[in-house]
Amino acid sequence: xxxxxxxxxxxxxxxxxxxxxxxxxxxxxxxxxxxxxxxxxxxxxxxxxxxxxxxxxxxxxxxxxxxxxxxxxxxxxxxxxxxxxxxxxxxxxxxxxxxxxxxxxxxxxxxxxxxxxxxxxxxxxxxxxxxxxxxxxxxxxxxxxxxxxxxxxxxxxxxxxxxxxxxxxxxxxxxxxxxxxxxxxxxxxxxxxxxxxxxxxxxxxxxxxxxxxxxxxxxxxxxxxxxxxxxxxxxxxxxxxxxxxxxxxxxxxxxxxxxxxxxxxxxxxxxxxxxxxxxxxxxxxxxxxxxxxxxxxxxxxx
Amino acid sequence: xxxxxxxxxxxxxxxxxxxxxxxxxxxxxxxxxxxxxxxxxxxxxxxxxxxxxxxxxxxxxxxxxxxxxxxxxxxxxxxxxxxxxxxxxxxxxxxxxxxxxxxxxxxxxxxxxxxxxxxxxxxxxxxxxxxxxxxxxxxxxxxxxxxxxxxxxxxxxxxxxxxxxxxxxxxxxxxxxxxxxxxxxxxxxxxxxxxxxxxxxxxxxxxxxxxxxxxxxxxxxxxxxxxxxxxxxxxxxxxxxxxxxxxxxxxxxxxxxxxxxxxxxxxxxxxxxxxxxxxxxxxxxxxxxxxxxxxxxxxxxxxxxxxxxxxxxxxxxxxxxxxxxxxxxxxxxxxxxxxxxxxxxxxxxxxxxxx
Numbered sequence: 120x121x122x123x124x125x126x127x128x129x130x131x132x133x134x135x136x137x138x139x140x141x142x143x144x145x146x147x148x149x150x151x152x153x154x155x156x157x158x159x160x161x162x163x164x165x166x167x168x169x170x171x172x173x174x175x176x177x178x179x180x181x182x183x184x185x186x187x188x189x190x191x192x193x194x195x196x197x198x199x200x201x202x203x204x205x206x207x208x209x210x211x212x213x214x215x216x217x218x219x220x221x222x223x224x225x226x227x228x229x230x231x232x233x234x235x236x237x238x239x240x241x242x243x244x245x246x247x248x249x250x251x252x253x254x255x256x257x258x259x260x261x262x263x264x265x266x267x268x269x270x271x272x273x274x275x276x277x278x279x280x281x282x283x284x285x286x287x288x289x290x291x292x293x294x295x296x297x298x299x300x301x302x303x304x305x306x307x308x309x310x311x312x313x314x315x316x317x318x319x320x321x322x323x324x325x326x327x328x329x330x331x332x333x334x335x336x337x338x339x340x341x342x343x344x345x346x347x348x349x350x351x352x353x354x355x356x357x358x359x360x361x362x363x364x365x366x367x368x369x370x371x372x373x374x375x376x377x378x379x380x381x382x383x384x385x386x387x388x389x390x391x392x393x394x395x396x397x398x399x400x401x402x403x404x405x406x407x408x409x410x411x412x413x414x415x416x417x418x419x420x421x
Numbered sequence: 422x423x424x425x426x427x428x429x430x431x432x433x434x435x436x437x438x439x440x441x442x443x444x445x446x447x448x449x450x451x452x453x454x455x456x457x458x459x460x461x462x463x464x465x466x467x468x469x470x471x472x473x474x475x476x477x478x479x480x481x482x483x484x485x486x487x488x489x490x491x492x493x494x495x496x497x498x499x500x501x502x503x504x505x506x507x508x509x510x511x512x513x514x515x516x517x518x519x520x521x522x523x524x525x526x527x528x529x530x531x532x533x534x535x536x537x538x539x540x541x542x543x544x545x546x547x548x549x550x551x552x553x554x555x556x557x558x559x560x561x562x563x564x565x566x567x568x569x570x571x572x573x574x575x576x577x578x579x580x581x582x583x584x585x586x587x588x589x590x591x592x593x594x595x596x597x598x599x600x601x602x603x604x605x606x607x608x609x610x611x612x613x614x615x616x617x618x619x620x621x622x623x624x625x626x627x628x629x630x631x632x633x634x635x636x637x638x639x640x641x642x643x644x645x646x647x648x649x650x651x652x653x654x655x656x657x658x659x660x661x662x663x664x665x666x667x668x669x670x671x672x673x674x675x676x677x678x679x680x681x682x683x684x685x686x687x688x689x690x691x692x693x694x695x696x697x698x699x700x701x702x703x704x705x706x707x708x709x710x711x712x713x714x715x716x717x718x719x720x721x722x723x724x725x726x727x728x729x730x731x732x733x734x735x736x737x738x739x740x741x742x743x744x745x746x747x748x749x750x751x752x753x754x755x756x757x758x759x760x761x762x763x764x765x766x767x768x769x770x771x772x773x774x775x776x
Contacts, residue, residue: 158540209740216485219540220682221739224673227732235725346671352544389559398548405537405545 121211121366129263130382131375136268138374139275140337143330144351145358145366147323152296153286154319154362155302157207158219161226163348165324167340168229169195174244175237188328195324196317196375203316211302230345239342244335246270249341271333275367278326281408282363295319301360353401359414373397434753437603444595449588458587459660465693465700466594467656468730472680472692473605474648479678480686481614482641483621484534485543489543489677491550492646493653494669496523498563500654501664504575505565512579516597526553527646534638538624550674560667572664574657601648606689608644617641618687679731683738693696694746703727 144166151159159165172194176187206225210218252263269411286292297305298315319345334344350373358369377393404411448462471489478486499519503510510518530549534542557563564572577584577593584593608614616637619627630632657664676699684695703724710723742748 206736206740213739214745215539216483217739217743219485221736223678224732224735224739227735228729229732231725231728231730231732235722235729239721239725260775270493333768349547349671352547356541356544390553391559394555395548398544398551402533402548403546405533405541409537409541 124343127379130378132264133163133268134375134378135371136264136272136374137378138354138370139268139272139367140330140333140370141354142275142367142370142371143271143278143326143333144348145354145370146275146363147326147330148351148355149358149360149363149366150282150323150326151319152299153282153363155207155298155316156215156299158215158222158360160219160222161229161324162323162327162351162413163345164226164229164233165195165198165327166331166334166348167342167344168198168233169235169328170244170340170344171233171242171337173243173328173332175334178242179237191328192325195328196321199317199320199324202320203313205253207316207320208313226345230342234342241339241341242335244332244340246332267333267336274329274333275370278329279363279367282322286363291315291318350397353397355411356401357404357411359411362411362413365411365413373400376400428481441599444599445673448592449768454689461700461704462591462592463587464656464660465653465696466591466598467660467695468677468680468700469693470598470601470655470682471649471652471677472684472696473602473689474645474652474768475677475681476529477608477648478645478687478693479604479681480688480691481609481617483538483617483624484531484641485539485639486534486546486642486645487543487671487674487678488506488530488546488549488553489645489649490653490669490673491553492523492527492649493656493673494557494666495526495553495646496520496650496653497657497664498557498666499650500658501572501574502563502565512577516651516654519654520647520707522590523650524643524647525654527642527644527649530638531642532640534642535635547671550671554666554669564664574664577658594655594659597651601651602689605648609689610662613640621687641717644733679735683731683734683745685745686743688745688747690750691745691747694750698746699731704728706730738743 142376144162148159148162151162165395171192173187173191176182176190177184182190202225206221207218210221246267255372258418274421278406286295293377294305294310294315297308297310298312302312305315308319330348331340331344334347338344338347354369354373356369357372360364377396380396381390381393452458452462471493474492475486475489478484479644483594496519499522500515501540502514502520503515507515526549530546533545537545561567577590579593584590609617614753616627616632619630619632620637620641622632624634627637657668680695680699681692683698684693685691706723706727707720710720737747
């Protein structure tokens, strides 16, 4: 009985920590949605692009780790700049759905560029953090929890606190919220829309890079990351598109539920239900609470 | 009783006649190489049909859905099982029933559309994509307990006659596509289509004017999935000639989405234009790679470039012409027409002046 409970705890904690990886992807999404009410479908592609660039800098040009990270982050700022200039500004007055479709296109462009520049083969990314159980926890708590999972959890926590403070207490954050609420009104009182957009997309790019590093260290840097990043969408639906804490809670829920279901119910159906369980969970949320746990209520008028 | 067929104008009849003339007489007489049938014409017709399905739900009803390949898989595997287990149904009967089975899935996964829209709905339809593929993959019954992963599709037999040559299969695809395209045009022009478009343009307003959202949306999802299901069955039986769930992955869904958007949302001919473009462009790019650069460019780089161009075009179209290539075609026709008519007027004037 104790063993079973321990096993359940292990599955649950493993799921929760793996969920923070989804949260990291979802975070970039929320950042952009909060500031510009744009659904950025290309966030997954940005994750793939940034981490592949990071690996490329490190492995092809032998640039040291820190410098490569900074270069990749700068590259994401450039991507943000180009996105703002060539995609978002011309689509300033377009409908939500049009912008969403344009970001699907943007995702394709980023995926293609990344593969053209750095090849299609799977790259290994070594962050110096092992994806194996931490001995201390295994000995004392009898739980097998990966060091990488713990790191991802910590990184996510730090980023969330940072972003939360940024949005809540800084002038930039106030500007971001104003733009999200009504871009036209915000720009008419002198908030520089261009700078805000650039800032947000760059920040989302850096978040994508961090998320990519975590995912890359676990699963290898490869195209499948884009599909994994799609799972950030159910996370967002559960947490609410405009809530940073929501992204975290959503990620934790998805991570925990999919792991627990996979371990306890999966075997009856031949496994691999992780592939769709998050989406079905999202559908139930959509039916009963479409705005998500922390989202703002959607009000539409004729 | 409402008329089943909408009144056709003379222009429509001419268009139909020209299309039929080209596809039934000209293409079979002039194209002899099998490559064109097996690799271009057949997949083009199948994917255009699936794109019409996507058009119905996305272009006409305005619901962002991203699960076309899932419904195609449902149709394809339904077809396989129907021919295997209910041989009396025949090819056409099986095709219709497999479309209906896909439609049932469409209704099931279209239900969230009553509550949500935009990207929320996209996520709900992604569930259908992943769920259907997983279901087929994990339950051996759907694959007749074949462990190899790839099942050979049965031969197409209609009224006792085998349709196995590329040309024969082309005609099968052509016949099905023609019938369904005409039907789709009918629906789009009739009250069904008007309801769809009313919901697309402003669902709350449509509802307050007496259009039932439940009925309209579920109907659109069902019909869309029916088209995708039939297209999937044809795709598997005429083009792939095998059945494997991997062939209907999320990438195919995206491809169909691209065909739909680049071709032109809310148009039937856009489905054909978009499908042709997405299919032919890689062929062209590869030909350039092989003939101009003599294979100096790696094939993976070419496919990456192709992806960049598709994505870039998507952005460009969204910015400059959200109605896609069908609208460009329309504009081109308009320009030619106005050029012609202005030259006509000039010639008339000159005739008058002479008199």
